Amino acid sequence: MVKAQLEYVAQKHLKSGQPEFAPGDTVRINVKVVERVRNQERTRLQAFEGIVIARRGSGINEEFTVRRVSHGVGCERTFPIHSPVIDSIAVVRHGDVRRAKLYYLRDRVGKRARVRERARRPKDVEAAEAAKAAAAAEAAAVAEAAAAEAAAAEAAAAEAEAASAEGTDSAE
Numbered sequence: 001m002v003k004a005q006l007e008y009v010a011q012k013h014l015k016s017g018q019p020e021f022a023p024g025d026t027v028r029i030n031v032k033v034v035e036r037v038r039n040q041e042r043t044r045l046q047a048f049e050g051i052v053i054a055r056r057g058s059g060i061n062e063e064f065t066v067r068r069v070s071h072g073v074g075c076e077r078t079f080p081i082h083s084p085v086i087d088s089i090a091v092v093r094h095g096d097v098r099r100a101k102l103y104y105l106r107d108r109v110g111k112r113a114r115v116r117e118r119a120r121r122p123k124d125v126e127a128a129e130a131a132k133a134a135a136a137a138e139a140a141a142v143a144e145a146a147a148a149e150a151a152a153a154e155a156a157a158a159e160a161e162a163a164s165a166e167g168t169d170s171a172e
Contacts, residue, residue, distance in 0.1 A: 010059060
């Protein structure tokens, strides 16, 4: 009973529309930051961009760890995916890795800490090709319909000509 109630509450707070990303991907997270200055609250967005080194959990408890190096100092932050503090997540590039946890990047510095980019076709290219194929299929259907219409008109004209030729033959 209690478990069902917890699942119901958790379902209401799950975010939808999050992009798919995996360890090794470089992501940009826009985090809502609340600043309190002289009895005023101001909310702004602060971007945190880095490599996803781990992802764990499921459902409402799912979270991921992002690592970035700035000015020679590594910084890691762990974010719950469905947190209201996260405004948006954008995948900057997809990394090609063979591990689920990339903790070994903590020990690497400089060029050795880079992750290869995964070679894959962009979705906009796939969408453009799909649209092109759909347009070609539609053009073929229109051409086929026009050909069938022309054939029907030709048959009707031939039938009318034959009927008029019969009419002139019987009149003689």
